[in-house]
Amino acid sequence: MPVNLPAPNPAELFPIAGVRIGVTEAGIRKANRKDLTVVLIDEGASVSGVFTQNRFCAAPVQICREHLAGDQGIRAMVINTGNANAGTGADGLARAQQTCVAMASRQGFTAQQVLPFSTGVIMETLPVDRIEAGLDAAIADAKSDNWLRAAEAIMTTDTAPKAFGTQVMLDGALVSITGISKGAGMIRPNMATMLGFMATDACVAPSLMKQLALELAEGSFNRVTVDGDTSTNDSFVVIATNKAAHKVIDSLSSPAGQALKAAMLGVAQKLAQAIVRDGEGATKFIAIKVEDGQTQAECRQVAYAIAHSPLVKTAFFASDPNLGRILAAVGYAGITDLDQTGIHLYLDDVHVAVKGGRNPAYREEDGQRVMKQSEITVRVLLGRGTAADTVWTCDLSHEYVTINADYRS
């Protein structure tokens, strides 16, 4: 059961003019399961993406980078589950490329105009014949209100679909934004999550798209972690179809640029947090805020050290206010000149540690009360500056071990 993850609200999953989505069962790993999704994009859209920093990045990630750099205009995406096509060498690259060729030949554009995405088990051969065999059915299924079905079709160990949308007025025109994501384990996105897709009908100058995608990822997917394992396949793609009736946005700092970015960031954060709420075995959603640091980077480093500590995560699972474990993680986060006597620790509103030691006023029952909640904020004050950062994570439960000990069997 995800932690306070709202079911997608169909009324908020706005069709985006210029984007149609189709889904089918291609039998890639298991039968009777929607596992192939195509996204058809009208000519004239601006598309950008950010991808995993994992050096063992999957074949489709390598192809996506090439095709986006090729600048021929992206016209379609093909997304399969059941197989990550990662750790598959030159053969994997050829199979990802073959997927693009098969899609392009059916639609009359070039292979360079197709982006492939794969997610699932690593180091197994992609059954590209099954993808090819499924393409026609997926294309025939394509329509603009298929976002929810796509959110379902890209799930792997996810227990619930993740889809959010919003609308915003830009220069008097109503603009829609809709996005989906998937992911539950192997989650410590470093540029993007397993898979995240967002589209808007807003008009955005192509030259701005890379910056927009990066800034959205930085404020959302790059702030979540389940298990600290950065995936081989992380991909986050932003599509602006340029169909809305407003002037093209040519700067993210213009009023319209700021409004669009804020609206899109809201959706991106919900999509990213949804992954943590559905984190493998998660029973709690935890925001870790680190403040008063010298730099944002060191605040993030401390937040991730806390978020990745198995001891901290199991204490949250147990609702045990064994909060010294948080201080220990702060201490080993890698700030070599950190002075422990400047540290304060809060659990929600409870002031646990003062100047590196236990707060004399702290009572175990107050810590216990907060630890029992399903949503918890950990706040660490470093006492050495004015920078801050936040990371979202979940606890580590028996269910995490069960899921990952059984995933392939």
Next chain:
Amino acid sequence: MPVNLPAPNPAELFPIAGVRIGVTEAGIRKANRKDLTVVLIDEGASVSGVFTQNRFCAAPVQICREHLAGDQGIRAMVINTGNANAGTGADGLARAQQTCVAMASRQGFTAQQVLPFSTGVIMETLPVDRIEAGLDAAIADAKSDNWLRAAEAIMTTDTAPKAFGTQVMLDGALVSITGISKGAGMIRPNMATMLGFMATDACVAPSLMKQLALELAEGSFNRVTVDGDTSTNDSFVVIATNKAAHKVIDSLSSPAGQALKAAMLGVAQKLAQAIVRDGEGATKFIAIKVEDGQTQAECRQVAYAIAHSPLVKTAFFASDPNLGRILAAVGYAGITDLDQTGIHLYLDDVHVAVKGGRNPAYREEDGQRVMKQSEITVRVLLGRGTAADTVWTCDLSHEYVTINADYRS
């Protein structure tokens, strides 16, 4: 149940001339439990230690560093379990100091000649009155053949005592080496483990002791990890009582220096590996060897990324050869110019991945066979140099979650 951890062999736990050990039940956290150990050291011994790099280092660690730097000659150690005296601020420092004063006043030496050690729960007040009350009984118990009892008395979540010894001929004199360690969780020593103590009657120039302790820690405790959590209390102390009948060793590269170091390193590695074998919830002992790197540091970085991946660790627990997870960890280890097409992966003798892709000759049943073993070697060839390093770790099981979700209750 620890993984292939031999019970201490009393015949190998050699008394060390100049060292006497006493143990008692001081009721520090629970009744009827040996929780206080004193080590009495004859005048003239050379003592050195290495301590955690955690910036939230415990009060006793801070006092140890001061007293070792004070150079008055260390005459005693006082070790308690049940309370780590970490995250306790100025009050914790005063209590650690009080422990030293209490010990020194009973034995007629200065507080600066005492080293205090604490291990247990973090951020709780050290009951120094109970330590004081227990000291007389512990001192009365002191004898030279008490190593096994001390190994038992320093246990916390350990399920078995860890003690090893050996003897070596130096310049015609028989020299004895005996050591003990403790630790099972919060284990990613960064300079030393939770607690490790070694003594020898060898004659070692005091000026060499720091280098000897560092080199021993580097080759043993600094190569193990259970959960990646660097403790606040890691301490590793080496004592040379200078009682043996050989010429003082004044260089570790002399024949006698090399012989002593090799013998001590053998014991230190057994002590360090014992911690992994008894790692919380461990069912497997895994050596991770990374070779053909540009530097030893990058090899270690990759080995630790693999060793800390919850996905890799749960796959080992499940005996599931889901080996793409290892490649993913190699990819996110932080070598930014790593070329995946140069990577080879072996599981014991089984060649799993060739040039970044699955070995065509690799059969799942071969991977399965190795994964079922209780001792496994993972070998990664980076294909970019001649450096190598090794890290020892264990798997991540349901039992780990159980232990750490229940530790304080």
